[in-house]
Every structure is written in structure tokens, then in C-alpha cells.
Amino acid sequence: MKNSKLLSAFNSQNLNLKNHVVMAPMTRSRAINNLPNNIMATYYSQRATAGLIITEATSPSKNGLGYINIPAIYSKEQITGWKKTTQAVHNNNGKIFLQIMHTGRIGHQLNLPKGGEVMAPSAIQAAGEVLTSEGLKPFPIPLEMTTTDIKQTQKEFVEAAKNAIEAGFDGIEIHAANGYLADQFLNKGTNQRTDNYGGSVENRTRFLIELTKEIAKEIGNNKTAIRISPYGVFNDMALYKEISETYYYLIEKLNTLDLAYLHMVSLSEDIPEGFLEDLGKEFSGNVIFNGGFGFDLERAEKVVFENDKNLVSIGFPFIANPDLVERIERGADYNEPNQDTLYTFGKEGYIDYPILETTK
Template identity: 45%
Template sequence: MPTAFDPHELAGTKVRNRIVMAPMTRSRAREPERIPTALTARYYAQRAGAGLIVTEGTQPSAVGQGYTNTPGLHSAEQVRAWRAVTDAVHAEGGVIFAQLMHTGRIGHPDVLPDGLAPVGPSAVRARGKVYTHQGAAEFVTPRELTDEEVHRTVRDFADAARNAIDAGFDGVEVHGANGYLLHQFLSVNANLRTDRWGGSVENRIRLPLEVARAVAGAIGPHRTGIRLSPGGTFNDITDDADLAGTYLPLVNGLAELDLAYLHLAEQADRALTDRLRAAWPNTFILNPATGSGVPTGPDAVDLVADGTADLVSFGALFLANPDLPARLAADGPFNAPDRATFYSGGERGYTDYPALD
């Protein structure tokens, strides 16, 4: 059985190990352009020892933005700026996928440009607050997407995927997790539609499948992954109580597209994880359940050795340890993540974590 430190063939791309840098919002893109900076390039290049880097959530359209200072992939200027990032990672021998994240109802008009407002499957406001440039604000009631706007959203994802390849990315990850737009369509509390996009399981899984199909058609299935979080409650989301009844049909439908990988953000149900892995024919990446606020720990590498996953992803531990694969191989020591600087802007808590000598 391979270990987390062995190479892996990811849909034709050889990755140096089976340790993944998970997508993490860092809120350091320059506004109003919503572009990554030279500091972004340094941050990701420092972590190019990962087998695979998945970037922070990157909006496929202007209305897909939910947080301040997050980058996009829907303008020529954004494509040019991301090219500096991918060049820096590739110069260090790394592999990097862009995560395409439409936040849907999660956001606020003060975060969005040009008078836009959050949209969602239905006009149902999420409980909670979002940070804007004016401070914390309650989520607002989103505007329900029309049928044509749903189709436009599918095209936006495909266009952003093409932009990602033009920017030098090795592929993209479609974000279908964590209470954002595609997860909202899967859910039973955010999606109250009675048309072909809501109600039955077949209808609720339709948009994630259509987006994955469009992205794979635009850039190739070997360059396309998807992230799911069955049972996740982040951003006031509620899945159907029968998780297997929703996610097995979804994963079976995705499997038919021959995507590069499925990235599962586990929520504690290892039995469901095992069923989804068994249903998935290609690379299976696991971000294991750890409990609220607890980062994935060094022992997660054992999930590769015991066959639970092909690759394992780390979030906060990778944020704080730019050379995480080397530290894991050496059994530490590990820098502790500074939560106060996760979204604060600037170099502190971003590119100043030390590597091992």
C-alpha cells in the first residue's frame, strides 16, 4: 500500500506526493480589480512541495463573490495576475488547481461591485453575518435565480475554467461544498424551488452535475475535480437527512464524467465516506473530519496508508507550515496557525511562517 509520501498519477499528471494543500480563503486579493498579487505568488510558491495545491475560492463571475478581497477568474486582468502565481508554483515543480467558488446567498451587497446583490436558488436568507469593508453585517435575502440565470451560471463556471487554463493552472476544482451556491441547490433549506432545479433528488443534484459537465467539456475531465461536503452545516446549510440518498446519485452521476478527482470534506460519517469512495472510480481526496475548529493533524497521513483515501488534504496546518510534506515526513515540529491573521491582509501570518532549516 502506498504512503502519503509516494508519487501519484492524477488523471495523467504525476504529483510528487499524496499531500494536498486544501483551498483556504485568505482575503488578500487587491480590490477593486479582485486580483492576486506578488505576495500571493510567494505564498503559493512557498507551498509548492505539496503534491497538489488547490487555491483559495475564486469567483467565476462578479456576482459570485461573497467576501472582501477575494480573487476572480472572470476578467483578462485577473487571468494575467494569476499567471504570475502559476508560473511561480511551476518554477518550484508544483501542481496547482484553481478552486471555482460561487458563494450564492452567502455575502452582502457591500462586498459586491456595481450594485450587485447576492443570488441563490430561492429567496431564503442564511442566518449569520459576513465581514464587509464597513464591518460585520447580517446576510441578506438573496434574489432567486431565474432559469436563464441558472444556465448563465453554468456558462460562467465553464468560462472561468477556460480562463484558469489560460492563466496557467493545471486544472480547476468546482466548489460544491460548505454551503455555497452549488451546495445550496443540493440542500433542503436553501432550495425551495418547484421547477427542474429543486424538489426531488434528481432535480437538486442537477446544477452540480451540469456545472461539472460544462467545466469538463470546456477544459477536459482530466483537468476537472469537484469538492463536496455531505452533511456539512457551514453557512446555515441543511442537507437532506438521507445523505446517501442524495450524495450517492450525485457521485454516480459525476463518475460518469470521468473527472480527475473527488475531494470530500468529511463531516464525521466515515461509513458514508467509504461508500462514496467505493462508488468513485478515480482519485479520491479526503479532508478528514476533525471536529469544529480543530485542524487536520499529522496523523491524517495514515489515511493514505490504510487505503481510506488516495490523497489527503490539509488546511490550517499547511497555512502555517509552508514545507508541510517535509515536516510530516520528519514527524514535525510544526508551526501553530495564527487564527488572528487568517484574513487580516499583508505578509504577517501569510508568507512569514518559517520553514525547517
């Protein structure tokens, strides 16, 4: 795909990248004891030919660590650990944003450090099970957050964003998708509050809009971004009548903040045809589209040609292809990922995939 727009430089007021290819955030469970480490730095630096890397979901607090061995960024030790990654990526001429995610009700007490609590907008248990140190366990009934809990959690997000900048990240992405805490506030199925953070569209979006404003105020609007998944049902999220209304209202409010980008996930079969495209046009800034583009490069090329503010994010192909951008450019075949090592603890299936020069 030589001379393609996908591989050309992307320049806007708030974001300048060497190409239109974004590495999507993907949990890989290598952060033993929730600490970023050397092999994580190697993993991300190997993939620095992407125009932008968005890291795996990273918790802003003890309460947000619902999964085993996901990273966090609320302690000095964690900040120091992440500096290894940002330095390695920047040394390879890459750019990297940290995705900040609080798991909310999607987690288990066994996975949280001492003092952590499983909490959510409402005390509604998610269907399904989660892996813990004692094997698979049903999701618990979360504690319903008080107003004090909400304000404290927003402060934790803001501190995490400041910590990310201290660690050398080029910006942060708020994870408000896929059924985690910020998405739980947006959704009527998981948010059945009767106060100012529940009920109406304005109230259900309040948590996310407030914390986005505070983060942008602290670290800069051009370093602040957000990820959403309209009509997504992952993690036992419900479909409800006001979905479109909720997200159009959210976009209207986000347009006042001049953010780095809006990242939209399209994994649901329930999304009305053309909805994400229309939502992207309503957003005044840069838009990253996600959903199968690594395996459909013609569609990816079409998306970036449609609008100068559009980019695409690619997830799964980056796992086994650290040199994915070069493979796209040369039309080379992709390595196949080792399914057995996606969430294991070592180097195998993580930083040992061959690059083109060593592939026969």
C-alpha cells in the same frame, strides 16, 4: 515518516503527483480589490512541495464575490494576476488547481462590485452575519435565480474554468461544498424550487451535474474536479432525509465523466459512520479526503494505504508551515499560526513563517 506511502508518488490515469499530500483550499483574504497579486504568488510557491495545491475559493463572476478581498477570475486583469501564481508554483516543480466558488446567498451587496447581485436557488435568508466594508451585516434575502440566471451562472463557471487554463492552472475544482451556491442547489433547505432545478434528487443535482459536464467538455475531464461536503451544516445548511440518496445519485452521475478527482470534506458530526468511505469507494476515480489529517498523520497514512486512488488534503497546518511536507518527512515540530493574521491584508502571518533551516 520516511518511506511512507503518504510521501510517495501518486500516479493514476488522470492525476500524477510527487506525493499524496494535497494542500486544501483556504481563504486568506489577500486579494485586494479581488485581484491576485505578488504576495499570493509567493505564498503558493512556498508550499509547492505539496503533491497538489488547491487554491483559495475564487469567484467566476461579480455575483459570486460575497466576501471581502477574495480573488476572482472573470477579467483579463485577474487572469494576468493569477499567472504570477501558476508560474511561481511551476517554477518550484509544483502542481496547482484553481477552486472556483460562487458564494450564492452567503455574501452581501456591499461586498459585490457594481452590477453584482446576491442570488441563490431560492429567496431564503441565511442566519448569521457577514463582514462588509461597513462592519458586520446580516445576510440579506437573496434574489431567487431565474432559469436565465441559472444558465448564465453555469456559463460563468465554464468561462472561469477556461480562464484558469489560460492562466496556467493544471486544472480546476468546482466548490460544491460548505453551503455555497452549488451546495445550495443540492440542499432541500436552501433549494425550494418547483421547476427542473428543485424538488427531487434528480432536479436538485441538475445544476451541478450540468455545469460539471460543460466544464469537462471545455477544458478536459482530467482537468476537472469537484468538492462536496455531505451532511455539512456550515453556513446555515440544513440536514434533510434524502442526504445519502442525493450524494449516491450525484456520484453515479459523476462517474460517467472520468474526472480528475472527488474532494470530500468531513467536518460534520452528523455524518453516519463510514459514509464518506463508502461514498469514496462508489466513486470510480481518485478521491481526496479532508478533515484533520495534518494533525493525525497515522490516520492519513492509513487512508492512503486503504486504496491506491486515495489522497488526503491538509489545510490549517500549511498556513504556518510552508515546508510542511519536509516537516512530515523529518518528524519535525510544526510552527504555530498567528490567529490574528489569518484574514488580514499584508505579508505578516502569510509569507513570513520560518522554514526548517531557520527554525531553532
